[in-house]
Amino acid sequence: MTAHIFREYDIRGVADRDLSDDLVKKIGRGLGKMLRPDGAVKPHPRIVVCRDCRRSGQRLFDAMVHGLTEAGADVVDIGVGPTPLMYFGVHHLDADGGVMITGSHNPGEDNGFKIMRGKASFFGADIQKLREFVATSTDPLGPRGSLETCPIDEAYLDELRKRVRLPNLKPSTQSISLRLPVHTLERLKAAANARDVPYQSLIKVWLEEKLSA
Secondary structure, three states, X not given: OOHHHEOOOOEEEEHHHHOOHHHHHHHHXXXXXXXXXXXXXXXXXXXXXXXXXXXXXXXXXXXXXXXXXXXXXXXXXXXXXXXXHHHHHHHHOOOOEEXXXXXXOOOOOXXXXXXXXXXXXXXXXXXXXXXXXXXXXXXXXOOOOOEEEOOOHHHHHHHHHHHXXXXXXXXXXXXXXXXXXXXXHHHHHXXXXXXXXXXXXXXXXXXXXXXXX
């Protein structure tokens, strides 16, 4: 196991070199135990999982879900999106924690995990405790958890529209060339059509989030 991937605020490395399926399954099993609320009587913690659009994301998602459910967690897949979508999902769905599969601003071959415990961050000593669990634990596993898909894009966009107020921009003589990923543009157009609003207004919300990230 490459201990350097267990950092202060996240777990991150080169996906194909540092994050094997077996290691990610063990991380998932550890999180399935550690994210269980203290003193909780319910047998299965509910964990939100989201991923960004990196090519390694689906593989890491499959391995993470395997480990989480093997440890008894009920996983809620909220799909592909930005890290704030996972934070929103944990609160919106009142989950016991969350895992965001993302390489953040790092090169495309990197990937990793940002984690929430309850409604708070999972970092520092918690990540090192998880590393120790992955390296040494032989605890028997309990009842298997489940996986459900729960898209929350519309609720997330609704919340953004409530909270984000863009200033009235003055006309400019300068032109700006902007290229959005096709899948992002299509999702924004679909959401705009469903709400009967111009899709350009949702693009502004999307850009505001990207610029403030």
